[in-house]
Amino acid sequence: MADLLVYGSYGYTGRLIVEEATDRGLDVVVAGRDRNAVENQAIRRGCEERVFALDEPRLLDLALEAVEAVLNCAGPFVETADPMVEGCLRTGTDYLDITGEIEVFERLAAEDERADDEGVTVLPGVGFDVVPTDCLAAHLVERLPDADRLALGFEAAGGISPGTAKTAVRALGGSGAVRRNGRIESSSIGGETRRIDFGRGERTAMAVPWGDVSTAYRTTGVGDIAVYTAVPSWVPRAARLGSILGPLAGAGPVRSLLESLVDARVDGPDERVRREGTSHVWGEAETDDGERAVSRLVAPETYRLTKLTAAEIAERVVAGEAPTGFQTPAGAFGPDLILDIEGVERTDEPVEERS
Ligand SMILES: NC(=O)c1ccc[n+]([C@@H]2O[C@H](COP(=O)([O-])OP(=O)(O)OC[C@H]3O[C@@H](n4cnc5c(N)ncnc54)[C@H](OP(=O)(O)O)[C@@H]3O)[C@@H](O)[C@H]2O)c1
Numbered sequence: 540m541a542d543l544l545v546y547g548s549y550g551y552t553g554r555l556i557v558e559e560a561t562d563r564g565l566d567v568v569v570a571g572r573d574r575n576a577v578e579n580q581a582i583r584r585g586c587e588e589r590v591f592a593l594d595e596p597r598l599l600d601l602a603l604e605a606v607e608a609v610l611n612c613a614g615p616f617v618e619t620a621d622p623m624v625e626g627c628l629r630t631g632t633d634y635l636d637i638t639g640e641i642e643v644f645e646r647l648a649a650e651d652e653r654a655d656d657e658g659v660t661v662l663p664g665v666g667f668d669v670v671p672t673d674c675l676a677a678h679l680v681e682r683l684p685d686a687d688r689l690a691l692g693f694e695a696a697g698g699i700s701p702g703t704a705k706t707a708v709r710a711l712g713g714s715g716a717v718r719r720n721g722r723i724e725s726s727s728i729g730g731e732t733r734r735i736d737f738g739r740g741e742r743t744a745m746a747v748p749w750g751d752v753s754t755a756y757r758t759t760g761v762g763d764i765a766v767y768t769a770v771p772s773w774v775p776r777a778a779r780l781g782s783i784l785g786p787l788a789g790a791g792p793v794r795s796l797l798e799s800l801v802d803a804r805v806d807g808p809d810e811r812v813r814r815e816g817t818s819h820v821w822g823e824a825e826t827d828d829g830e831r832a833v834s835r836l837v838a839p840e841t842y843r844l845t846k847l848t849a850a851e852i853a854e855r856v857v858a859g860e861a862p863t864g865f866q867t868p869a870g871a872f873g874p875d876l877i878l879d880i881e882g883v884e885r886t887d888e889p890v891e892e893r894s
């Protein structure tokens with residue numbers, strides 16, 4: 540039996556993860572629905588291959604029966620996670636993906652009991668979204684066990700890949716999201732802003748519907764969570780305007796046009812940017828009594844970090860180290876998982892007590 544099937548293996552991020560996983564010695568099967576792309580990659584990397592679409596359950600099950608775990612890199616995951624997880628539950632295969640979509644995390648969390656009964660690990664979000672922020676959330680709640688609120692944030696430079704751009708196009712016309720009193724609430728994009736020091740001086744940051752709104756709650760039990768990203772100061776106003784025009788941008792013909800522009804124009808960061816870039820992650824835990832803890836991470840560029848965290852978690856899952864059922868990265872492996880990733884450093888500010 541092979542270790543890991545990577546589905547969507549020939550996409551921008553899939554390719555990076557296949558390289559990293561095979562370099563670490565994992566026995567990887569490359570897979571997807573485009574025969575030429577899969578076969579060419581299999582020859583280049585010296586891997587086995589499988590060609591199937593996700594609406595072919597017989598071929599899907601045959602492929603899954605031959606591996607310990609699958610790592611789904613075919614996004615938007617709102618379209619691919621359900622059929623792949625169903626296949627995993629039928630065949631007893633562990634499931635990983637690199638989603639950051641709140642809707643996907645919530646749907647898969649609802650399969651916790653079934654997955655546990657089948658002895659299957661379901662662990663979505665093994666990339667930049669959500670591994671570093673999830674680990675920081677868990678670390679902050681270890682530092683401040685009575686935390687009532689969590690704010691998380693990231694500052695990432697260096698450009699985006701085609702699939703990330705398409706996932707963002709799908710989200711146009713939608714709203715933001717935060718968690719209040721344990722429930723996910725929609726918020727207006729650009730409506731919630733604050734100043735955050737990600738480690739290089741204060742920047743404007745805007746709340747975004749990032750995966751941790753779902754996952755950090757499951758990892759820590761804290762019921763109030765917002766996630767921010769650093770943006771130029773004009774962006775929140777433009778985003779508020781965008782949420783007015785959003786329904787038009789999200790409409791079928793406009794969306795198709797934007798997706799074809801992504802196909803033509805978006806390549807993803809190149810090797811130099813991935814090697815030299817850094818990302819900065821910040822987190823704050825607060826109690827109603829006025830205690831406040833802040834911690835930060837400095838980490839590699841987001842796609843480099845994604846390949847490193849995905850391969851690290853895949854190795855651990857294949858080695859049988861993950862609990863069964865629905866899992867978050869830090870829920871499965873603890874807050875220090877991120878410190879095992881090359882190039883990551885964590886710093887803590889002393890806990891403050893406000894009167
Ligand atoms: N969590 C994170 O930190 C993180 C990091 C990086 C990327 N991502 C996400 O990962 C996804 C992939 O990004 P990317 O830039 O690698 O995209 P990409 O270069 O466009 O590649 C996407 C891959 O998925 C396949 N795919 C898409 N829809 C499919 C479907 N319905 N059925 C079968 N295969 C399908 C594509 O195959 P075809 O060519 O056959 O369509 C391709 O192999 C995006 O959703 C992105 O947001 C997340």
